[in-house]
Amino acid sequence: MNETMARIQEVTLLDLLDRVIEQGVILAGDVTLSVADVDLIYLGLRLLMAPAERLPELVTAASRGAGGGHP
Amino acid sequence: MSDGLYVYAVVHHDGAQTSMGEVLASRGLNLVPWRGLAAITRRTSLDAGAVSMDAVRQHEAVVEALLEDSAALPVRFGTIFRDAASVTSALAEQYEPLAADLARVGGKAELSLTALWVSPPVWDGPGFESPDAFSTERAGARYLRARAALLQREQGARERARAIAEALDRELASLTLERRVRLLPTPRIAVRTAYLLERSAVTTFRTAFEGLRRTQSELRLLLTGPWPPYSFVTSAAVPNETRPANRLDELARMLDDAMRERRG
Numbered sequence: 487m488n489e490t491m492a493r494i495q496e497v498t499l500l501d502l503l504d505r506v507i508e509q510g511v512i513l514a515g516d517v518t519l520s521v522a523d524v525d526l527i528y529l530g531l532r533l534l535m536a537p538a539e540r541l542p543e544l545v546t547a548a549s550r551g552a553g554g555g556h557p
Numbered sequence: 558m559s560d561g562l563y564v565y566a567v568v569h570h571d572g573a574q575t576s577m578g579e580v581l582a583s584r585g586l587n588l589v590p591w592r593g594l595a596a597i598t599r600r601t602s603l604d605a606g607a608v609s610m611d612a613v614r615q616h617e618a619v620v621e622a623l624l625e626d627s628a629a630l631p632v633r634f635g636t637i638f639r640d641a642a643s644v645t646s647a648l649a650e651q652y653e654p655l656a657a658d659l660a661r662v663g664g665k666a667e668l669s670l671t672a673l674w675v676s677p678p679v680w681d682g683p684g685f686e687s688p689d690a691f692s693t694e695r696a697g698a699r700y701l702r703a704r705a706a707l708l709q710r711e712q713g714a715r716e717r718a719r720a721i722a723e724a725l726d727r728e729l730a731s732l733t734l735e736r737r738v739r740l741l742p743t744p745r746i747a748v749r750t751a752y753l754l755e756r757s758a759v760t761t762f763r764t765a766f767e768g769l770r771r772t773q774s775e776l777r778l779l780l781t782g783p784w785p786p787y788s789f790v791t792s793a794a795v796p797n798e799t800r801p802a803n804r805l806d807e808l809a810r811m812l813d814d815a816m817r818e819r820r821g
Contacts, residue, residue: 493673493777493779494779497671497673497779497781498781500671501669501671501781501782501784502613502614502617503613505631505667505669505784505785505787505788506613506616506617506631506633506634506787507613507633507634507635508633509631509633509787509788509790510630510631510632510633510634510785510787510790511566511567511630511631511632511633511651511655511658511790512632512633512636513564513596513632513633513636513638513644513647513648513651514647514650
C-alpha cells in the first residue's frame with residue numbers, strides 16, 4: 487500500500503473511531519463501554535488494531551489491566 | 558446470561574414510522590418510544606462488551622442506514638440498557654435537548670477535513686532561538702531559555718494552524734451550516750474541521766474541496782464522509798469536563814503505532 491493510501495486509510499479510521507466512540511448522543515446506559523469503562527475501550531481498540539498473532543498476548547494483558555475481564 | 562437493549566440512534570416518533578419499517582425489520586431493530594421521540598434499539602446480551610472493529614463498523618452501518626430514511630441522532634457506541642423502562646427514562650431525562658438537536662441537525666450530513674503537515678513546521682529567524690544556542694549558560698537559565706524557545710515554537714505552530722483554518726474557512730465555510738474546528742489536535746495534524754451541511758450540498762462542497770486540495774503544497778488535505786452528524790450533537794448526560802483530555806491524540810497515536818506495525 488503506498489503512503490498516500492495508507493494515510494487516507496488511517497485518517498478515515500481515525501475519523502470513524504473518533505466519531506463513534508467519542509461523539510454523538512451520550513445516554514447514561516446501564517452498560518456504557520465508552521463512559522463507564524474508559525480504559526477498557528482503549529485496551530479493546532489495541533486488540534482490534536493488532537495483528538492476529540499478537541491477540542493472545544494482548545487479551546491476557548487486557549484482562550490483567552482490567553482486573554479480570556471485560557464487562 | 559441476561560439480555561439488554563443496545564441503542565443506535567434517536568429519531569422522531571410519530572406512531573407510524575412507516576418510512577423506517579423496512580430498515581428496522583431487515584436489521585432486527587426495535588423502537589422504544591417516549592412521547593415524540595424513540596430510541597432505535599436491538600436486543601443484545603448484557604455481557605456484550607466485545608469492543609471489536611466489526612462491532613464499531615456494524616454500529617456505524619446501522620446508523621447510516623437509518624439516516625437514509627429519516628432524521629436521526631447518532632448515539633455513541635456501546636450504550637446498552639437493561640430494559641425498555643431504562644431507555645424511556647433516559648429519553649425523558651434529556652427530552653428537550655434531544656428534540657432540539659433533532660430539529661437542528663436531523664437529516665443533515667457531516668464532513669471531516671483533516672489538514673496534515675507535509676513536513677513538520679520549522680521555525681527559524683529572529684525571535685525563534687534554537688535551544689542549542691543556550692549550551693554555555695548555567696543549567697537553570699539554560700532550562701528556562703530552552704523552555705521559552707519551545708513555547709515560542711508551539712505558539713508559532715498554533716498561529717500557522719490558525720491561519721490555515723481561516724484560509725480553509727474562506728473557501729468552504731459558505732457552503733456549510735456549522736463547523737467545529739480543532740487546531741493542532743495531534744503533532745502531525747495542523748487543522749481538523751467537522752462541517753455540518755445539507756445533504757444536497759455535499760457534492761458542491763466536494764468539488765470546492767478538490768479545487769482547494771490541488772493548490773496545497775505545505776499541507777495534505779483529506780476529506781472523509783458524509784458521516785452522521787456526531788460532532789454536532791449537544792445533548793449529553795455526562796458533562797464534557799468528565800472526559801479525559803487529549804483523547805484524540807491518544808487515539809491517533811494508537812492508530813499510528815498499529816498502522817506502522819501492520820506495514821512492517
